Amino acid sequence: MRRAKVEKVKTEILIAGGGIAGLAAASVLIENGKDFILVDEYPFLGGQFLRHNPLYRPMDTPTRKKGFELMERLANEKRIWKNTLIVGYYEETDEVALVRDGKPVIIKPEKILIATGAREKFLPFPGWTLPEVISAGAVQALIKTSGFLPAEDAIFAGTGPFLLAVAYEFAKAGGKVIEIAELNPLSKLMGFSSALIDLEKAREGFKYLLKLFGKTTFGWRIERVEKSGEKLKVVFEKKGRRKIRETSLLAIGYGFVPNIEFAQLCGCPVIYDASLGGWVLKTDDELRCSENIYAAGEVTGIGGARKALIEGELAALILSGKRDDSLKKKRAHEMAFAKKLNSTYSVPENLWLSIPDETIICRCEDVTMKEIKEAAENDFVSLKGIKVATRAGLGNCQGRTCFPIITEFLRAKNISPEPVSIRPPIKPIDVGVFVDLE
Amino acid sequence: MHTKHALIKVNGKTLEAREGEMLAVSLLRAGYKRFRKSVKGEDRSLFCGMGVCFECLVKVNGRTVRACITPVKDGMEVEFEES
Numbered sequence: 001m002r003r004a005k006v007e008k009v010k011t012e013i014l015i016a017g018g019g020i021a022g023l024a025a026a027s028v029l030i031e032n033g034k035d036f037i038l039v040d041e042y043p044f045l046g047g048q049f050l051r052h053n054p055l056y057r058p059m060d061t062p063t064r065k066k067g068f069e070l071m072e073r074l075a076n077e078k079r080i081w082k083n084t085l086i087v088g089y090y091e092e093t094d095e096v097a098l099v100r101d102g103k104p105v106i107i108k109p110e111k112i113l114i115a116t117g118a119r120e121k122f123l124p125f126p127g128w129t130l131p132e133v134i135s136a137g138a139v140q141a142l143i144k145t146s147g148f149l150p151a152e153d154a155i156f157a158g159t160g161p162f163l164l165a166v167a168y169e170f171a172k173a174g175g176k177v178i179e180i181a182e183l184n185p186l187s188k189l190m191g192f193s194s195a196l197i198d199l200e201k202a203r204e205g206f207k208y209l210l211k212l213f214g215k216t217t218f219g220w221r222i223e224r225v226e227k228s229g230e231k232l233k234v235v236f237e238k239k240g241r242r243k244i245r246e247t248s249l250l251a252i253g254y255g256f257v258p259n260i261e262f263a264q265l266c267g268c269p270v271i272y273d274a275s276l277g278g279w280v281l282k283t284d285d286e287l288r289c290s291e292n293i294y295a296a297g298e299v300t301g302i303g304g305a306r307k308a309l310i311e312g313e314l315a316a317l318i319l320s321g322k323r324d325d326s327l328k329k330k331r332a333h334e335m336a337f338a339k340k341l342n343s344t345y346s347v348p349e350n351l352w353l354s355i356p357d358e359t360i361i362c363r364c365e366d367v368t369m370k371e372i373k374e375a376a377e378n379d380f381v382s383l384k385g386i387k388v389a390t391r392a393g394l395g396n397c398q399g400r401t402c403f404p405i406i407t408e409f410l411r412a413k414n415i416s417p418e419p420v421s422i423r424p425p426i427k428p429i430d431v432g433v434f435v436d437l438e
Numbered sequence: 439m440h441t442k443h444a445l446i447k448v449n450g451k452t453l454e455a456r457e458g459e460m461l462a463v464s465l466l467r468a469g470y471k472r473f474r475k476s477v478k479g480e481d482r483s484l485f486c487g488m489g490v491c492f493e494c495l496v497k498v499n500g501r502t503v504r505a506c507i508t509p510v511k512d513g514m515e516v517e518f519e520e521s
Contacts, residue, residue: 131483138487
């Protein structure tokens with residue numbers, strides 16, 4: 001047994017992430033004759049927004065159309081590496097360690113563009129770990145990518161327009177939408193309608209409304225979920241009133257949080273801004289995080305695909321030594337929309353405090369809310385402290401699912417935790433990668 | 439769509455799946471509903487569907503992978519604890 005041979009590669013710009021922001025950036029860099037390598041963890045390109053089966057591509061909005069054009073244009077681009085996981089960034093040498101198709105590679109870039117996207121956020125309740133409870137994003141991926149309807153009927157619960165989008169796909173694929181339970185009261189959402197003075201987004205909203213009319217309820221939160229024979233029994237609560245619904249599948253989604261782990265490792269400054277989705281990367285108006293590191297897409301604030309597309313293009317133009325004031329203006333418009341969106345569809349603060357004790361918070365280590373609360377009461381008021389005291393965040397997902405929940409819980413208790421410091425490997429890797437058994 | 443078929447082994451049983459489809463989807467299609475036992479012994483299945491939560495960990499040819507982002511390949515040997 002010896003250490004595996006490591007390939008070393010130099011490039012001018014490393015793009016981390018092959019979603020719509022990363023692809024838009026790659027395309028602009030090609031037009032400007034720049035040298036780059038784009039890496040993405042998945043075996044497919046396009047991130048979540050463009051994760052469609054080739055035969056299942058609704059070209060219904062200008063952003064989606066543009067996205068698929070990018071996918072086609074870049075499909076055979078040799079400088080785009082799929083199936084490539086970033087392991088770490090090493091400051092001493094300015095090198096990035098990766099695993100490409102199961103083999104270690106080191107890239108030495110002059111500049112880095114971080115376009116690592118976002119993941120879903122959850123408000124847990126007893127029963128959310130049952131196999132029939134899955135994320136809204138997973139339901140969407142199953143339908144869009146594989147044409148697979150995970151159940152005949154479903155309830156969609158949580159907050160945000162994304163729930164409507166997924167329920168719409170579910171209904172279109174032949175599923176029965178029992179209910180869309182929007183956590184926020186209608187009164188809170190009314191103000192948001194003014195943000196829809198935007199043709200692309202209004203059209204999309206109207207499309208959902210037509211298909212799902214009468215299915216949406218407001219202000220109900222899930223109290224708990226239990227198995228009831230082959231079905232799930234969902235108990236909803238609203239101002240002390242309760243109602244019970246049966247369903248085959250419960251799809252949940254409470255918004256998104258940026259994937260900032262790689263950026264943190266690169267030393268990029270992060271700030272907590274609830275109106276941007278939580279911990280986000282701090283950039284200037286040219287998307288610069290630090291001298292040689294740039295960011296684009298959801299990592300600068302949860303704002304959707306059109307914002308990501310604009311930021312990918314803008315960052316790549318800046319990296320090509322150009323300026324584009326009209327793109328900057330468009331970006332400012334998208335940021336304003338993002339702030340409105342995240343502030344409207346937020347989880348009410350008191351709900352983080354009323355998560356029942358028996359609820360599992362860390363799904364990897366089965367740590368309950370009771371253990372988290374006890375740790376917090378015993379002065380473990382940082383994420384690191386809670387991790388050490390309870391094992392929350394020590395499992396395979398490395399806190400990606402539970403840390404955003406614990407962060408919101410602590411913030412609701414008027415404690416402002418720092419994000420946990422990140423060490424390589426950013427995601428678990430098979431140790432076999434680093435040894436050559438031949 | 440997925441026209442090419444692949445024969446894989448799931449816990450010793452042969453399964454006809456679609457080449458290139460994400461393994462978790464092929465397993466769900468075939469009626470497997472649980473992929474993993476949690477620390478306290480609860481059944482867990484696909485949750486995030488995008489490689490974040492690690493709930494769909496299974497073994498493929500002896501290596502632990504996330505089934506939701508692992509494409510099916512002919513001849514794959516898949517193992518996990520069924521409930």
